[in-house]
Amino acid sequence: NEAFNADRSIRKKAFEKELEIWKAYEVAFASSLxxxxxxxxxxxxxRGYTSPLDRSLTQSRIDRPILDALISTIEKNLPMFRGYLQNKAKALGLESCAFYDLFAPVGKEEQHFSYDEAHAFIVxxxxxxxxxxxxxxxxxxxxxxxxxxxxxGKVGGAYDTAxxxxxxxxxxxxFDFTYNGVSTLAHELGHAWHDHVVLQKSNLLRxxxxxxxxTASIFSEFLVFQGALEESSKEGRLALIEHFLQDATQVCVDILSRFYFESAxxxxxxxGDLSASAYSALMEDAQKRTYGDGLCVYHPYMWAVKGHYYSSDFSFYNYPYAFGQLFALGLWAQSKQTGTDFPASYKELLGAxxxxxxSEVAGLAGIDLADVSFWQEAMDVxxxxxxxxxxxxxD
Incomplete structure (x- = not known):
């Protein structure tokens, strides 16, 4: 929770306490992993799979050429994300960002919403x-x-269920009356809209x-982001953009580090078995490969933080998030070109x-997922x- 605190000393103290706690239980976590x-x-x-990644691709309904196009596009654009982190460091008055600066607020968020205002704005x-x-x-x-x-007594976060x-x-x-709260509601309503479209079909087809x-959640979130930008001042716009870049960095750069880590x-x-120190070394190496000089302090215990690694049914529960974000942004970019006919195509796509x-779902919108130019178009956003x-x- 303190990762979002505006006071760097508090962020740093919380980060160090977190590492201390993971260190105390690292042997048990390493044994479990x-x-x-x-x-x-x-x-x-x-079960006949050539590798856990092979099984993951089957579950994700994509093939290796599609994954390679996605990963290579993220890798190609790592310098852009590192540049953003270096600019964020300047905005924070730092020489370089540490891991505990990733979520530090930049700029001043000016928009606050009552629940009724959030309702009206999203609609x-x-x-x-x-x-x-x-x-x-x-x-x-x-x-x-x-x-x-x-x-x-209520669990934190947000969730949609059908x-x-x-x-x-x-x-x-x-809901916390901030723009972020509005964005979260839009995200979950995007999931609900997706469910609404597919629930009209039979069980095996939904x-x-x-x-x-x-796809629908990120697309919906981006629609609200566009609306918020239109209504913001110069300073407020900078805060909104920085928050968007925070999220994009997590979904692309951090996700790539997790993909590298799990592959290794x-x-x-x-x-044979790996020690806790070996897991930490692999994790830090993966972060250095992705964040590079965008960070000066890394998080060696992210292998213990993320519960996704601890399921034999969901290996590589990472790259699908990057796929989802870039696919949604690519669709949005395409909607700007297609115009008024796009909403009907979008609904048909969600239904499929x-x-x-x-690949066939994307084909309904004329998209070739194995073509790096599509992913780059999304990354250009x-x-x-x-x-x-x-x-x-x-300025």
Whole structure:
């Protein structure tokens, strides 16, 4: 929680305390991870997969050329993300960012929303793209499909879940009256809209993979981001852009580090158990390969932090997030070119996510997922805001 604190001394103290706690339990976590990864290697081989990554690709409904196009695009754009982090360091008055500076606030967030204002703002932004989508969001608010308040005993974060028989969704959130709270609601309502579209189909045709699960949520979040930018002042716009770049850096750079780490772990685990120090060394090496000189202090215990690593059923529960963000941004970029016909195509695309491979889903919008130019077009959206952020700091 303190990673978002404006006081660097508090962020640093919290970070060091976190590392201290992970260090105290590292042997137990390393033993657990050895067991999970060893089991995964054995089971996936017995099931006929060439590797855990092979099984993951099957679950994600993509193939290796698509993954290679995605990963190579992120790798190509690492200098852009490192440049953003170097500019963030300047904005914070630092020579270089540490891991505990990644979420430090930059600029001044000016927009605050009551729940009713959040309702109206989200409906307005959704409706500007697709009136049907806006009407759906309005219905979700008015019918109280959202549990928005933060209260004692309630789990943190946000979540959307679908009820197939009722063909409806329910959303848990902890709305905090900030733009970030509005963005989170838009994200979850995007999931709900996706569910609304696929729930009209039979059970076997509505279960979509992780790679496509974040499409509607990120697309919806980006619609709200665009609306917020239009209504913000110069200083407020800088804060919004920096927050967007924070998220993009996590979904692209940090996710790539986790992909590198897990690839290395599976390779090493075939030879035997790894010690806690070996896991930490692999994690820090993966972060250095991705963040590079964008950071001066890394987080060697991220292998213990992320619960995704501890499931034999969900190996490589990382790259689908990068896929989701860039696929959604690529769709948004395409919507600017297609115009008024795009909302209908978008809805058709969402409806097919439970029944077709990702390549065929993308094909409905004329997209070739194995073509790096598509992924670069999506990355260019992020790069445009990285440039604006840099220019804004120099003004």
């Amino acid at each position: 050895n067991g999970v990864k060893g089991t995964t290697i054995t089971l996936d081989a017995r 307005q932004q959704f409706s500007s793209f697709d009136p049907e989508m806006g009407s759906f969001a309005d219905q979700a608010f008015k019918n109280r499909w959202i549990d928005p308040e933060s209260r004692k 009820f197939p028989l009722a063909k409806q969704s329910r959303i848990l959130s902890n 279960s979509y993979p992780m790679t496509l699960a974040e 772990v599976f390779s090493r685990r075939k030879e 996510t439970g029944s077709l491979p990702a 992020i790069a445009s805001y990285a440039k604006e952020f840099a220019d804004g700091l120099s």
